[in-house]
Amino acid sequence: MLKFLGKRLVQTIPVLIGVTVLTFSMMLLIPGDPAQIMAGESASPAQLEAARERLGLNDPVPVQYYNYVSGVVRGDLGSSIRSGRAVSTEVFGRLAPTVELAFYSTLVSVFIGLIAGVVSAVRRYTFIDSTLMIGALFGLSMPNFWLGLMLIQWLVIGTGWFQGFGWFQASGWGTPQQMILPVITLGTAGSAIIARMTRSSMLEVIEQDYIQTARAKGVSEKKVIYKHALRNAMVPVVTVVGLQFGSLLGGAVITETVFAINGLGRLIINSIRARDFPIVQGGVLVFAFLFVFVNILVDIIYRLLNKRIDLN
């Protein structure tokens, strides 16, 4: 296991390099000039030129990349074109809400998704099954912004419940009250996917011989499902959970915007639009790192679930 971890951590390096190269080249490829975006619609050419010079945008591309990478190696991620603040300050300052949001949402969606998926697999072709699965599809087809705004409008404003109990402040992050709605918003689609995956995977497993053995032991149906079947059905589900967590990291932008959460997703998107290269680079780098980390976790869970899967 340690060897595996070591190996995977070493593999992160090329991934991170790949990400920087890719980000860098994309930045070159796409039109848009940070100096100009900063200046907006009314900029003078001299001023733009000065800004470009200051930002090093006039250097040849390889020089820019070299400067960037050598900075990173020294632990310096550079500084924002727009605000002049260090990238590390900007990025790490916003990391926690995004990671937390993704984490809690994953937790919620795993919880709801697993239960719904198992119930509907066990009660296959019944009313409950259909209801749950159609519910899941609704959850999936609702865009985040729609759900988020609806939650705010109906729950916060419409009913007044949340404000009445002092539960909710539409913007911000950190207290449990503030977390409820964003987490629901972000977690819904995930629970839908997990529910669907769990159901189909469970259906497959329930047919197996060893489930029969368990029944022959007199194991209660509930235990057959949760102790014998579920674990065997988990492999595709774990993959999806891992992916879910990943895509929540990146996909939190809309939720962050709707709920005014000062997260990394929003920062990166805004920076892409402002062509604030250093921030984008830094942010993507951090995401990539998290991602690889999540993937390692997923692989370890695979292995924990099914010892036969060989990690090396």
Next chain:
Amino acid sequence: MQEEVNLNSGSPTGQEPVNHNIVRFQDFWKKFYRNKSALIGGTLIILLILTALIGPYLTPYSPNAQNYDARLVGPSLEHWFGTDNFGRDIFSRIIHGMSITLRVGFSSVLIGMTAGVSLGIISGYFGGWVDTIIMRLMDILLAFPGILLALAIVSVLGGGMNNVIISVAIFSVPVFARISRGSTLEVRQLEYIEAVKALGASDFRIIVMHVLPNILSPIIVQATLNIATSVLTASGLSFLGMGAQPPTPEWGAMLSDGRNYMWDAPHVSTIPGLAIVVVVLAFNIFGDGLRDALDPKTKN
């Protein structure tokens, strides 16, 4: 103890239809046909496709005809689904937008799935450095902000419907790759794979004939689900100049255009949302049926 002669023996006689291909297809079809969900899903999909093809000739209004005197009108007899902020008839727009929405959802999933599943199986089946390289590439792709990628595609290939399909497909490649890899890892170690290996089957054959059919069910689920996400993602890219441009009645775009009127006129965004649900529902029901029909163990 009974000692009667066989009336109805356990082993059936050898005289039955000769053409097994037909039999096999009939089997599948029978199962599929008897499978209620597949039937409902299939019928729904056909209906949707027919509506997409014929519907536009039958709508009461032109999809882009603006009428400032009837803005944001709720559903009524005159406008079944109400009107939007330009007073356009949402019902007509939904019908006209159906073909383009179906196309985006379906093609991008198909492309993404084909590429992703191939990569995932190869990765899981061969393992080793092939796996490492493919999966690390997928990691990069996953960690990489989609907008950047889409922007790059626009700037290299230009906007347009096909490129949005490609972009959305690319986003979903790693998802399919990871899922199929995970399941492949599991199937790979089963004895029947070893058994065909012992027969001298090539890796390609094993992958296509033995691994793929056995990992199909999570893939079907993911694919049918992904149609919804793809439609939404595609509309999310339209601001980059990708995909459907206004006033094209693409559902995802309609849904997000309704964002400003969610308080006063929630139908503007809700109705396209429901339309997407119907499509996704149809594909999911169909996918479930397909899964069952493909699984020899489920009888109905």
Next chain:
Amino acid sequence: MQEKLLEVENLRISFSTGDSLLEVVSDVSFDIDHGQTIGIVGESGSGKSVSARAIMQLLGNNAEVGSESVIKFNGEDILSKSEKEMRRIRGNDIGMIFQDPMTSLNPTMKVGKQISETIRIHENASKKEAAARAKEIMRLVGIPNVDERFDQYPFEFSGGMRQRIIIAIALACSPKLLIADEPTTALDVTIQAQILDLLKDIQEKTGTSILLITHDFGVVANMCEKIVVMNQGRVVESGTTSEIFTSPKEDYTKKLLAAIPNLHEEKSPESKEKLIQIYSGTREKLMEVNKLAKHFPIGRKNTLKAVDSISFDIYKGETLGLVGESGSGKSTTGRTLLRLHEATSGETFFEGEDLNTYKKKQMKEMRKKVQFVFQDPYSSLNPRKKVEDIIGEALDIHKLAKSKKLRRERVEELLTLVGLDKSFSQRFPHEFSGGQRQRIGIARALAVEPEFIVLDEPLSALDASVQLTIVDLLEELQRKLNLTYLFIAHDLATVKKLSDRVAVMYKGQIVELTDSEELFTNPMHNYTRKLLSAIPVPDPHYTATDASFSHDDSVEISLEGQTLQEVKANHWVMQ
């Protein structure tokens, strides 16, 4: 009159396949007294397992039990019991040993836990107590190193060991009735003897009744008071064991009894001729195995030496029998020979060339010449393929069928060859009985007309008459096509009948290697002797004379510092 423990009356079971209803069990009736052991023997596919499952109410949803059928357990009607009531009975009052050991264990649950679980369900035992009991039972069924093995997963066990785990699960709560579906087929005779002793022991102590489904008349003769003979879904004959053995009434029963292999049969002259050629060095070598080893890592540091440096040759046209304790590495040897596992060390020469140096193309050619029949018939068949495609695939890969029609004909021909109905080609693996699956595996191996086949327990699930058919088939093919077999089996009588030479494996080593006649008359290694003494004799009146050998204590035989030496001309023994 004391009540019967189990009464089965007019049992009729049908399966719906596609749109036809297939009646697989018709009008089966039998009963079991308290403390009694009855045996069900009969043709493979005759409905034995299905009937057993019906008693447990575990038939699955495409099965239907006829309305006139009655199953009474302890005087209570089982068929009308609710699922909840059944659950209390299952595992507690009735224990069941399923036929297929590979797929009957949960692959992701530790073996020990699968046993202790039963105890915890039915008896108010704490986790610790249950674990202790489970370990005890594991020891009882002959699992070595229980403490270590307790925390392993099923895939880390050999076929026989898995079977023992399943037995342990069934016995865990000392049930009133034990339904044992082929409980010892995957076991070597010493363990088999051990298990049978164990069953008897338990019966004595707890008064458990046993319903034993088996092919092995030796086992039946040994264990059962009554025998039910089944064929094609019906009971053909039933009676006390000595009645059936001494005065069978029905033709089918007679045929079965006649097919029992006999240890004392003389070897054929052909075989003797072969041996002369081998020993004189005039017969060509097909395979040469040199210090082959296969180690599996277990845990973080330890390795398990499944095969620990073995050397032997296989000659063209011969049958080399491979026998030995369950878990001694027979299957692993077979797999490693064919490069299904990469060897840890050692060399294998095939027709003079080192297999390890083979390129892809050569490998493919080799695969056509060399076939493997897997020990576990179920898990080696792709559950999503019809039999036609499973067998046809072999033809496709090596392009042996020129048209679809020819392919089908060939598949049907192969099915007929192994004694299956042609129409089976349109079924999926889960729709077969154990023995039928096994024959599908054989048919698949034969499809490519190989030169060399590794047969890993190919007959274990077959009844005597079908066994005989297959053995005859194999012999005939050998005669005609000069086929070579590596025959791995536990059934020593069949091994003796089929093999020219026999190698005995123990703890990953070959401990004895000589021609079969010599081995059975003059066993020299301790382990071999132990093995031979444990062979059950298919005669209800036979009582073991050799009382000196006790089955229960699995005395470890040490191989420390020993090497394989030619003790006597052509008789190699580890010393």
Next chain:
Amino acid sequence: ACGTDDSDPIDDGADTDEGTEEGTDTEGAQGGDLIIGQLSDAVSLDPHGSNDTPSSNVAYNIYEALLIQDENMELQPGLATEWEMVDDLTWQFTLREDVTFHDGSEFNADVVQANFERILDEEIASPRAFLYEMVEEINVVDDYTVEFVTEYPFSPLPAHIAHNGGGLMSAEVIAEDYEAIENGSEPGSVINENPVGTGPFVFESWTPGDEIVLNRNEDYWGGAPALDSITFRVVPEGSTRLADLETGAIHISDPLSPSDVSRVEGTDGMSVNSQPSVGLSYIGFNAQKEPFDDPLVRQAISKAIDKDTIINGIYDGVGLPAESPLAPDVFGYDENVSGLEYNVEEARELLAEAGYEDGFSTTLWTNDNQDRIDTATAVQAQLQEIGIDVEIEQVEWGAYLEDTAAGEHDMFILGWTTVTGDADYGMYPLFHSDNYGEAGNRTFFSTDELDSLLEEARQSSDEDERLDLYSRAQEILVDEAPMLYIHHQEFLLAVSDDVEGLWQHPTGILMLRDVSLNQ
């Protein structure tokens, strides 16, 4: 002066409250902590380092300029009490005495010099430098007198000085910032941490992306403001801002989307505040590309569009149809100049005259601003009437700016804000041939006559002459129709009824000095 919304009590209160600079209006000063929910975060608190509205909004309360513009865009004394033109090239400002910075340092002529030199320093690359690029030297005459010398006669200079980009900060902070630059920091990084001005509020904290807090300046030379503190909180989503307003989490939502006006009006405890701006939204033609090089075509299109429909349909009636590029509050606006009238018949004729009786196909670019997209959609439908087939193409903002600057477009939608309130800024960058492309003239339209008019007007020191020149320029611009002038936006705010004394400047800045909370 600008009330378009009679139902709004706050608006009136603010608008009639003139002479605010003197800081006499302190009734109702119960203090309180004002929270403003705004669309985006400030980019920089260096007044010379940014030019976005959120930054200006914050900076305006920390820093003050020498002059200020009132709600009618008329110049009033700020940190300078008097200003005069000494000769064509020289302007002299008399500074207010006894003003101290938040760090206790004194405000004087040296400080003014240091600030403007910093803005013009190329190393700083200030995005505000263009406002002062005509300034050649800044001379300290005495402690409280300072002199600006321009390269060429430039009459709008006081308006430029009044721009919040001319906000003045403590000389000590400037020195510190330079020091940090020496050590490898980005310009402005010290200032962002520690912005020091003379304004009514003192910087307390900034959590980037989240909020900025300012506290009352007890020692403000004009008298301490009423509010205890102001928090500028980022709430990017409009609906969420409204929800926040409704739940009392914020007091002001900036901006308010026109589509939400009716909702706010229908909710108790809040109201809409609207303020006509000095901005313009327009559709630009590429005057160097066929068929838009033909004035007839441009006129035809201009005549084919019904601005009222667009304003009512898309902006919920908020905003003023534009006749020319200048908004009414801008100096130089001529109310007698009337734009091309909506007339589809005439439009068709013009088009026929230009040789396009069957119309033509073209593309209209927009960025992803929803209002602009909607405008494009409406324009598309209206142009269809005269046979012009318009394809709408959305372009991402970064690319949009670059590509329109490069002249790759046919038609495009954009806006322009005359931040100085002077016609020079409203026309010179947009229509002078020197400013093709990124400098502002994205229509690539110019005529020699217009060029010389604009040059003359910016150099003349005679107000009447300037007005005259600008009138003529506006006539030309209406006639030549290089742009379709759509409308002058109105800034919309949703404001809690607790807020008193708020008004918004035509440039969009919130005037908070006299605000108080009434809880």
